[in-house]
Amino acid sequence: MAIDVRIPTILRTYTDGAKQVEGTGSTLGEVFTDLDRKHGGLRDRLVDDGGLRRFVNVYLNDEDVRFLAGLDTPVKDGDTVTVLPAVAGGAA
Amino acid sequence: MLTIPRDLRDKIVAHARRDHPDEACGLLAGPAGSDRPERFIAMTNAERSPTFYRFDSGEQFRVWRDMEDRDEEPVVIYHSHTATEAYPSRTDISYASEPGAHYVLVSTRDADATEFRSFRIVDGTVTEEPVTVAE
Helix, strand or coil, X not given: CCEEXXXXXXXXXXXXXXXXXXXXXXXXXXXXXXXXHHCCCHHHHHEECCEECCCEEEEECCEEHHHCCHHHCECCCCCEEEEEECCEEECC | CEEEEHXXXXXXXXXXXXXXXXXXXXXXXXXCCCCCXXXXXXXXXXXXXXXXXXXXXXXXXXXXXXXXXXXEEEEEEEEEECCCCCCCCHHHHHHCCCCCCEEEEEEEEECXXXXXXXXXXXXXXXXXXXXXXXX
């Protein structure tokens, strides 16, 4: 089972510059754990004690997984997971 | 150094004024690797706050996907401060996630004058850069 994962510029230091990597798993959380085996440290940038990190957007195909089941979102062969750091900030 | 066409600079300022006192945000897309801002894209501030901004996640996905299809990248990421100076805050620095982009800050704290400044934010370090407005 191959899940296509798109990696944003700022995380490509973990993937030797690759903007696209493959992972396996039946949920998003499992895919991230799988990726971390090949690209150590990547999972920590995506997940913290509370689940998905707050200012990282993760999409399963076209949908933000926060509106699905977060890390428990089921994934299947041929799905694309896209990671985009949130663009945010403010005066404070 | 940021070189920006006058009409794009004016659109950023107009957007900031329109959304005041909430922070306005958006980006200028340009051909990948060119460092040329060409396309103005105002974004919805999902926080709708006078002190915080965040691109709506669904919009961001569509815009980033569209840029990829067009072989573009975000050349400028802009937002406004509505009561403080046009300088990156600690929050701006910690969330800066596009190391190749010029971060433009606009301040609308003064009704008669708009501050417009540009910065690089890489690995937590802020460097101000000159802005050249091209006709």
